[in-house]
Amino acid sequence: MDDLSALSRMIGKDFELEDKMPEELIRQxxxxxxxxxxxxxxxxxxxxxxxxxxxxxxxxxxxxxxSELPSAEVIADEYLSRQKQKVETWKKYST
Incomplete structure (x- = not known):
């Protein structure tokens, strides 16, 4: 499974996402x-x-x-960053 699919699946636990979405669209x-x-x-x-x-x-x-950025953008970026870290950890220990 590629990183983007794993990220989409992880985020899909909290939000409805379509499969194979580009990362920038996921961010938006x-x-x-x-x-x-x-x-x-x-x-x-x-x-x-x-x-x-x-x-x-x-x-x-x-x-x-x-503070110059919208709060939702800061929160979304941190949420995505954490989910990406989890994908990397998952990959590291699943091989």
Whole structure:
């Protein structure tokens, strides 16, 4: 399984994604999803971030230090970064 498929499958546990989406499209969908969650369901968003094991302190720091970017974009990027790390770990130990 290639990295993009593994990433899509991992993210698919929390969000509905089509198979074989380009990474930039996945990012845009995550920004849109986190924007909606910020406005409508913070507790669900926090639950998703917790399950994905996103570092809360690092995220707080990024939100404060990247204040020129929309919060949803910062959150989506950190979520995707963490999911990519998990894919790499999975690959490393599955061979």
């Amino acid at each position: 969908k995550m920004i849109h999803a986190f924007s909606w969650l910020l406005d409508n369901d913070i507790s669900k968003m926090m639950n998703i971030l917790y399950r994905a094991d996103v570092d809360e302190e690092k995220l707080k720091f990024l939100l404060l230090s990247c």
